[in-house]
Amino acid sequence: MPENHAKLSASGAKKWLNCPGSITLEQGFEDTISTYAAEGTAAHALGEAKLRLALNQITRVQYHKIIKDLEITEDMEEYTDSYRDFVLERYNALKGRFSDTIVQLEQILNFSEWVPGGFGTGDALIIGGDTIEIIDLKYGQGVKVSAKENPQLRLYALGAVSEYGFLFDTQKICTTIFQPRLDNIDTEELTCEYLLKWGKSVIPKAAFADSGTDECHAGEHCDDGFCKARPICRAYAEEKCRMAAMEFRPPAELSIDEIAEIIDQSERLAIWSKLVKEYALNQAVNKGIKYPGFKVVEGRSNRKYSVSDEKIARILTEKGYSEQDIYTKEILGISKIETLLSKKKFNELLGGCVIKPQGKPTLVKMEDKRPEINTAQKAAEDFKEII
Ligand code: SF4
Structure with missing residues (x-):
C-alpha cells in the first residue's frame, strides 16, 4: 500500500540502506502522484474491500459504498479477485494448523525500534501459532519484485513481530510479494531469530541515513527505487558517465559481449538523459533557470479547428x-x-x-516474460518456403 510517508519509509528502504544520502537529496522534490500510483491505490482499496467482505468484516452494502468511487477496470476486478483468493487460501491454511489464527488488513506496522520514526502499512497480515505471514500486493507491472532479501517486507515483518510476536510466540516469518499483473508470487521464509538479527544490522544504517548525511552511493537502487534526486545527483551522474566511458580493447571490431554490454548500458543512460532533460525543462519554464547553450522554445504543434x-x-x-x-x-x-x-x-x-499480427523482432533482456524467437532458424524456414 502506498505509505503515508515516514521519512525513512519501508518502501524506500532499499534506497536509503544502500544510499544514506538519498534521504537528504530527495527532500527538495515534491511527491507526485502518477497515474500508475493512483491505479495501485484503487486496486489496493478494492482488494481490501473484497477481503473484508469475504471475511464478513463488512456488509455487501458497505462494500458497494466503499468501491463506488473507485475507478475499476475489468482487469482490476480479476487481479483483485486473485489477491483475495490467495490471502484467504493462506489464512485458511494457517487456521487449519492453528485455531487462534487471525488476519489483519491494512495494518499500520511500527518498526521505529529499528528505524527512526519507521512505520508502514501491511496489506495483509496473518498471525497464527508460531507463524507470521505478510502478503504485499504489488499492482505494478514494470519491474518484477522479489521477496528475497526485500527490506520493505522485512521491516514490515519487524513491525509485526514487535506488535504480535510475544503474544503469539512467533518463530517463523513468511513474507510474500503478490504481483498479479506479472504472474509473480514470491515468498521468503525466515526464522524470527534471523529477522531480529537483520533488524539489528539495520539500526546504524538507518541512524546514518536519518542524520542528514549527503553521502550518496549509486547503484541499481537508484532506478529500482525511482529516486527523485536522480536528475541532480552527482553520484548517479558519475556512475552513468563511467558507463558511457566503457573501455574497449582491440581488435578493431566490437565483440558480441561488448555489443550486449552497450545495449544494456544504453537503456540506463537513456533513462538518465530523459530524467535530466525533464528536470531542466521544468526548472527553465517554472523557475527561469538558464542552461548555457540552451533556450526554451514552443514545441511543434498541428493546426486544429477553433470551433465545434x-x-x-x-x-x-x-x-x-x-x-x-x-x-x-x-x-x-x-x-x-x-x-x-x-x-x-x-x-x-x-x-x-480478431488476429494478432506478428510483432517486429525486439531485443529485450533475458528476464522478459515473452518466449524467445530463434531468428536465424526462422529465416532459414522462411527461405525454405520460398524455394
Ligand atoms: S540517485 Fe542514487 S545515488 Fe543519488 S541520491 Fe538517489 S539513490 Fe542515492
Missing part, C-alpha cells in the same frame, strides 16, 4: 458539400469495443474476427 465540428460541418454543407465529402466513418478500435461490450461479450461476438 458541428459548426464546421454547417459552414461546408451550406456551401453544397455533402456529408460523405466531409465526414469519415470508422469502427472503434478493439480496446474501446472491448470496454463497451465487456471481455466476455467481446469474445463471444468478435473472438473469431
Whole structure:
C-alpha cells in the first residue's frame, strides 16, 4: 500500500540502506502522484474491500459504498479477485494448523525500534501459532519484485513481530510479494531469530541515513527505487558517465559481449538523459533557470479547428458539400469495443474476427516474460518456403 510517508519509509528502504544520502537529496522534490500510483491505490482499496467482505468484516452494502468511487477496470476486478483468493487460501491454511489464527488488513506496522520514526502499512497480515505471514500486493507491472532479501517486507515483518510476536510466540516469518499483473508470487521464509538479527544490522544504517548525511552511493537502487534526486545527483551522474566511458580493447571490431554490454548500458543512460532533460525543462519554464547553450522554445504543434465540428460541418454543407465529402466513418478500435461490450461479450461476438499480427523482432533482456524467437532458424524456414 502506498505509505503515508515516514521519512525513512519501508518502501524506500532499499534506497536509503544502500544510499544514506538519498534521504537528504530527495527532500527538495515534491511527491507526485502518477497515474500508475493512483491505479495501485484503487486496486489496493478494492482488494481490501473484497477481503473484508469475504471475511464478513463488512456488509455487501458497505462494500458497494466503499468501491463506488473507485475507478475499476475489468482487469482490476480479476487481479483483485486473485489477491483475495490467495490471502484467504493462506489464512485458511494457517487456521487449519492453528485455531487462534487471525488476519489483519491494512495494518499500520511500527518498526521505529529499528528505524527512526519507521512505520508502514501491511496489506495483509496473518498471525497464527508460531507463524507470521505478510502478503504485499504489488499492482505494478514494470519491474518484477522479489521477496528475497526485500527490506520493505522485512521491516514490515519487524513491525509485526514487535506488535504480535510475544503474544503469539512467533518463530517463523513468511513474507510474500503478490504481483498479479506479472504472474509473480514470491515468498521468503525466515526464522524470527534471523529477522531480529537483520533488524539489528539495520539500526546504524538507518541512524546514518536519518542524520542528514549527503553521502550518496549509486547503484541499481537508484532506478529500482525511482529516486527523485536522480536528475541532480552527482553520484548517479558519475556512475552513468563511467558507463558511457566503457573501455574497449582491440581488435578493431566490437565483440558480441561488448555489443550486449552497450545495449544494456544504453537503456540506463537513456533513462538518465530523459530524467535530466525533464528536470531542466521544468526548472527553465517554472523557475527561469538558464542552461548555457540552451533556450526554451514552443514545441511543434498541428493546426486544429477553433470551433465545434458541428459548426464546421454547417459552414461546408451550406456551401453544397455533402456529408460523405466531409465526414469519415470508422469502427472503434478493439480496446474501446472491448470496454463497451465487456471481455466476455467481446469474445463471444468478435473472438473469431480478431488476429494478432506478428510483432517486429525486439531485443529485450533475458528476464522478459515473452518466449524467445530463434531468428536465424526462422529465416532459414522462411527461405525454405520460398524455394
Ligand atoms: S540517485 Fe542514487 S545515488 Fe543519488 S541520491 Fe538517489 S539513490 Fe542515492
